[in-house]
Amino acid sequence: MVRRSRRSADEAKAEILKAAERRLKDGGPEAVRVQLVARDVGLTDAAVHHHFGSREGLMAALLRHCARDLRATLQSDIAGWRGGVPDLARLADLFADFYERRGYARLALWLSLTGVRDKGGGILNDLVDALHAIRVARFQQAGLRAPERADTQYLTALIHTTALGDALLGDAMTRSAGLSPGTAARVGFRRFAIQVFERLLDAPR
Incomplete structure (x- = not known):
């Protein structure tokens, strides 16, 4: 008792x-x-x-709790970036921790399927600001006009969507492309995704 x-x-x-x-x-x-x-x-x-x-109210509050925690952790991590170099590998690990190991991707899906919609937003605004500042500096260094902020927002949403999909579907995503199931394929997928995102941050050549 x-x-x-x-x-x-x-x-x-x-x-x-x-x-x-x-x-x-x-x-x-x-x-x-x-x-x-x-x-x-x-x-x-x-x-x-x-x-x-209600139970749904508890679950929604739990997801908001996660959002506050994630945003604070992102702020701390972003503050540690040096020389205009984002640590996307660390970012991938952070998303994996929140969404897969702590179960928040499944919670978000459960709430969505239950019909509970959170009207909040902007959890990744600090990440957008940091990534956009890096892109602007790189474009200017290349003698190009600064990129649109909306493009950086789309890129951030793509990073986020990839992390959520990986957490929810895991092996199913890599198997769908004919890869062998298991840790090696998922690690390889994450590394490949990070390389793609890093290239998208750069100014076009």
Whole structure:
């Protein structure tokens, strides 16, 4: 029996989200149940419903929690880029950690299939700003007119879509192209994608 204790609303929400995140990582969206999460943190089902409204509300809040965490991590990583050289390999690892190992790609898909739509946006704005500054500098160095910001936004969305697809489909994506299933093919795919994205950052020759 988990001992119940009095806690503030913010503390309760934080504990609930932490417990839900553990269950998501270990068992996917189906493992995130109000009754189980409530038991994990020593609260009643009604208390979880009070804070999040429903299971869908809890799941949506969990995805927003991921978005805040991802954005903060991206800001920290981008600050470490030196000399106009983006660390796209590290970026790929970061997306893989959030979306595959921590299970957030499956959560996003679950919410989409359930019909829950988050109206928020701009989670990758800092990444767009950083990549666009790099592209502008490279184009100017090549004596070319600065690229459109929209093109950098499309490139960022492509990077993001590739990471989500890889996390969700894994071997199925590489098998569809006739590659042998397994870690080697997925590592090769990620390396190839990084090389493509690096070329797209450069000014045309």
